[in-house]
Amino acid sequence: MTAKKGKILVVLTGGTIGSKCSGGVRGIAGDSPYILLREFRKAFPAYADCEFEIINPYSILSENLTCERWSLLYGALLEADIAAYDGVIITHGSDTLAYTSAAIGMLMRHTSCPVILTAADRPPDDPASNALPNFRASVDFILNEGMRGVFVSYRRNSDGEQVFYIATRLRSADCYEDEFSSYGGDCFGRLCDGRFLPEKSPLNPSADSLNRALSPVARNNADFGARKILLLRSYPGMDYSVINPDGFAAVVNYGYHCATAYSEGSGKSLQRFAGMCRERGADLWLGAFKSSECEMYATQIELDRLGVKKFYDMSPEAAYVKAVLAYNLPDTDPSAFMRSCLYFEILNRENEESW
Numbered sequence: 238m239t240a241k242k243g244k245i246l247v248v249l250t251g252g253t254i255g256s257k258c259s260g261g262v263r264g265i266a267g268d269s270p271y272i273l274l275r276e277f278r279k280a281f282p283a284y285a286d287c288e289f290e291i292i293n294p295y296s297i298l299s300e301n302l303t304c305e306r307w308s309l310l311y312g313a314l315l316e317a318d319i320a321a322y323d324g325v326i327i328t329h330g331s332d333t334l335a336y337t338s339a340a341i342g343m344l345m346r347h348t349s350c351p352v353i354l355t356a357a358d359r360p361p362d363d364p365a366s367n368a369l370p371n372f373r374a375s376v377d378f379i380l381n382e383g384m385r386g387v388f389v390s391y392r393r394n395s396d397g398e399q400v401f402y403i404a405t406r407l408r409s410a411d412c413y414e415d416e417f418s419s420y421g422g423d424c425f426g427r428l429c430d431g432r433f434l435p436e437k438s439p440l441n442p443s444a445d446s447l448n449r450a451l452s453p454v455a456r457n458n459a460d461f462g463a464r465k466i467l468l469l470r471s472y473p474g475m476d477y478s479v480i481n482p483d484g485f486a487a488v489v490n491y492g493y494h495c496a497t498a499y500s501e502g503s504g505k506s507l508q509r510f511a512g513m514c515r516e517r518g519a520d521l522w523l524g525a526f527k528s529s530e531c532e533m534y535a536t537q538i539e540l541d542r543l544g545v546k547k548f549y550d551m552s553p554e555a556a557y558v559k560a561v562l563a564y565n566l567p568d569t570d571p572s573a574f575m576r577s578c579l580y581f582e583i584l585n586r587e588n589e590e591s592w
Contacts, residue, residue, distance in 0.1 A: 243323040243380045244288045247274065250310065250337075251296035252330025254357035254368045263360060265296050273328060273361040273368055280369055284376065292317065299330020299337075299356075304561050305462035307340050312458045314345065324351040324379030326372065331356040331415070334389065335407040339558040339582065340461075342387040342404030346580040347453045351379050352387045354404060358394065358415060367392040374399045377431045384433075386447045387580065388425060391417055399428040403441070405555050405582035420552035421584045442581050454579060455566050464564045467519075468557045471498040477510035486564040487520040487571065491553040496526040500539070511543040520571065524548035524556055528585055548575050555582040 249255055255270035256263045270293055277284070294313040295306055310327075319325065325348070329337055338354045345352050353375040357368035375390045378401065387404040393416055406420040419425070423438035435441065464486035471492045477499070482488055490507065492498045498507040507523075514521040523540060528549045548556055559582065563574035578585075 241284045241376070241380055242286045243376075244290070244321065245376065245379055246317055246319070246322045246325045247289050247291045248310070248313065248325065248327040249273075249291060249293040249296065250299075250306075250327065250329050252299045252328065252332075252334075252356055253360060254328045254330070254355070254371070255296060256298070256360045257362060258360050265298060269360075270296050270328075273372060276361045277369055277372055281373060284373075287376065287380070290322070297330070299333040302330070302333040302337065303462060304565075305460065307337065307461045307561075308458055310337070310341070311344050311455075311461075314341075315458055319348055319350060322350060323383070324353065326375045326379070327352070327354045328372070329354055329356050331358065331410055331417075333409075335409040335417070335552075335554040336558055338387070338389050338402075338404040338407045339552075339555045340562070342582070343454055343559065343562060343579045345387050347451045348387070349385050349450075351382070351384055352404075353378060353390050354388070355390045367394070370399060374401075374428045377428060378433055381431060382433050384444075384447060389417070390428070393417075401425045401428065401433070403581050405580050406552065406584075407554070408552055409554060420555070420582075440584055446581075451580075454562065459565050459567060461561055461565045466557060466560045466564060468553070470553065475499045476505045477507055478505050480510060482510075482514045482517050482519040482521075485519045487522060487560050488514055489522045489524075489548075489553075489557050489560050491525065491556060492523055496524055496547070498523065507545075508539060508543060511540060511545050515544055520546055522546045522548050522556070522560065522575065525551050525553075528583075546572060546575070550584045551582050 249270040251265050256265050257269040294309045334356050355371040355375050357366050359366035361368035370392045371390055389402040389407050392399045402419050403425050408418045410417045421440045423436050423440050426433055426435040467485045467488045469490040500506045511521050523545050526547045526549045563571040
């Protein structure tokens with residue numbers, strides 16, 4: 238096999254891919270975040286000439302992720318000389334990977350080299366783990382493709398395919414098969430024998446769109462946990478009267494597929510909650526509306542009158558993360574920020590190339 242050469246920044250943040258198992262319990266301790274690189278070096282000697290520079294802004298199990306840690310992660314990336322690398326790999330826990338990938342997709346959209354987030358289903362020293370294939374695929378993508386952009390690499394257990402996703406479109410893994418998916422249905426592509434094969438989909442950005450130079454969303458870091466965002470999802474029997482918006486800058490309510498929510502009766506409805514949010518100074522966002530839909534339900538017209546804001550064609554994860562950034566980045570108009578397409582997170586059925 239041809240020797241692989243290049244310089245890659247590896248950002249370790251913990252998760253299963255940075256853990257080890259002891260006595261039947263997975264956890265992060267001692268040098269466990271670094272086991273991945275050691276196992277990779279042993280398993281794939283052809284990459285001996287590939288230089289990995291490691292930073293470790295924090296090590297957590299990803300269920301303990303907070304918005305404040307996005308500030309630590311973004312701060313570490315701002316301090317790194319990204320231009321000196323062929324690419325960046327961020328290792329992360331799978332539980333909250335979809336949220337961090339959305340955040341990094343938006344915040345690092347201007348980066349001229351590939352930024353890949355990846356995770357694992359088992360610790361890297363477990364022979365059944367997909368940690369090493371996921372990391373190797375990330376390395377191969379950087380060295381062989383050099384395509385600018387922010388992506389997620391993860392091997393599906395169901396069919397063994399090494400799938401790449403647009404970072405802002407990754408949906409959280411399901412609880413049965415632990416499989417990730419892409420908002421809109423189509424992944425970005427697959428890696429086969431070290432080469433990337435793009436998915437032919439009208440929803441995916443073209444090479445020209447990916448290579449277009451973008452300005453940074455935030456040139457400086459911010460405290461992404463300073464102003465809190467509440468995420469709600471509609472479900473049958475939802476009682477809005479028990480939800481308190483106090484202390485939140487905004488509420489993001491991800492409605493049913495028609496962007497609807499419970500509206501019958503006065504005491505428990507979204508309409509009553511909208512009035513409460515307005516009294517408490519919290520913006521209320523309802524979505525995800527479809528930009529291609531012309532007609533509206535009668536209940537949605539009433540919500541317009543109450544000042545409920547709409548967002549369009551975004552996953553729950555991307556909508557929540559976007560609101561976190563919108564309300565915490567300085568000198569930002571949250572309404573304009575939420576409605577703009579930052580990094581392919583909005584799927585526009587009528588004009589896919591609108592980004």
